[in-house]
Amino acid sequence: MQRPIGVFDSGYGGLTVLKEIVNKLPQYDYIYLGDNARAPYGNRSFETVYQYTLQCVEWFFRQGCSLVILACNTASAKALRTIQQKDLPKIAPGNRVLGVIRPTTEIIGQFSETGCVGILATTGTVASNSYPVEIEKFFPGLRVYQEACPMWVPLVENNEYQSHGADYFIKKNLHSLFEKGEKIDVVLLACTHYPLLKEKIGEYLPVGVKLLTQGEIVAASLADYLHRHPEIENRCSKNGERVFHTTDSTEDFDNHATVFFGEAIQSQHVDLEAPHKPPPPAGGEA
Numbered sequence: 607m608q609r610p611i612g613v614f615d616s617g618y619g620g621l622t623v624l625k626e627i628v629n630k631l632p633q634y635d636y637i638y639l640g641d642n643a644r645a646p647y648g649n650r651s652f653e654t655v656y657q658y659t660l661q662c663v664e665w666f667f668r669q670g671c672s673l674v675i676l677a678c679n680t681a682s683a684k685a686l687r688t689i690q691q692k693d694l695p696k697i698a699p700g701n702r703v704l705g706v707i708r709p710t711t712e713i714i715g716q717f718s719e720t721g722c723v724g725i726l727a728t729t730g731t732v733a734s735n736s737y738p739v740e741i742e743k744f745f746p747g748l749r750v751y752q753e754a755c756p757m758w759v760p761l762v763e764n765n766e767y768q769s770h771g772a773d774y775f776i777k778k779n780l781h782s783l784f785e786k787g788e789k790i791d792v793v794l795l796a797c798t799h800y801p802l803l804k805e806k807i808g809e810y811l812p813v814g815v816k817l818l819t820q821g822e823i824v825a826a827s828l829a830d831y832l833h834r835h836p837e838i839e840n841r842c843s844k845n846g847e848r849v850f851h852t853t854d855s856t857e858d859f860d861n862h863a864t865v866f867f868g869e870a871i872q873s874q875h876v877d878l879e880a881p882h883k884p885p886p887p888a889g890g891e892a
Contacts, residue, residue, distance in 0.1 A: 609669070609670035609672060611675065612637050612638075612666035612674035613636055613675045616642075616658075617646060620640065622802070625868055633844045634843070636848045639853075641852075642852050647684075648729055656684060658685075663703055673841070675703075680728055682705030690703060702835075710796070717818065719791055721747060721748055721789075723750055723793070724751050724752075724753065724794070725793075726783065727752065727755070728754065728797050729754040749789075758799065758800060795819050801821065852873050860873055
């Protein structure tokens with residue numbers, strides 16, 4: 607039986623990824639789930655993020671989804687590998703869960719001439735060290751500099767991303783990043799909220815530095831994945847439909863989501879079951 611592709615985020619940010627996926631692959635059906643009631647995930651422990659993420663993945667499976675995209679850097683960094691290696695073989699061996707880190711790290715080195723790249727991310731993603739570890743696999747000589755930007759998500763979610771306060775924190779974090787690596791010529795926005803700050807970030811980047819967002823990269827990677835895995839692609843329904851769910855207030859979600867997704871949204875509320883006791887998380891991205 608054919609079912610939609612699941613797209614998950616701890617909140618609204620994954621909608622920036624879904625927007626690009628829909629632009630690239632409009633024929634498929636999609637179910638989006640934002641775990642807004644427990645967001646943000648960025649500063650939570652590995653075990654907590656793993657518990658929450660697995661619970662949401664299991665919800666997608668109950669909706670019939672055979673492919674789920676973790677459109678969340680924190681979930682991809684702290685939970686994906688454990689889910690792929692320990693949980694899927696037990697609960698749904700024929701299903702697949704993919705993240706947003708690997709598609710980006712597979713190509714980021716192609717954009718750099720100096721061999722120095724910068725990563726702007728949440729505290730949790732930086733602490734996981736997932737980007738340097740994954741980039742090392744594909745571009746061993748690339749130097750990776752990370753900067754945690756804990757204020758950026760609250761700025762976006764409180765509709766302050768065009769304010770003077772946003773300017774202050776963007777300048778502060780970019781200054782810190784380039785103090786670590788003055789030869790950085792590529793900067794990746796490694797959080798799905800950050801594209802809303804792209805215009806302001808661009809104002810304070812040194813001349814010639816490339817700024818990458820994940821949406822288009824993940825969308826292209828998903829298209830390639832579906833082409834290479836017809837056994838998964840054939841299980842994905844194609845009616846061009848999109849359904850949105852949130853674990854919190856639908857009114858609040860709809861108001862915010864319109865900004866992230868670029869069009870009006872009407873969501874449905876979801877109550878998730880209590881998570882079970884997890885195995886020790888491995889973290890990382892497969």
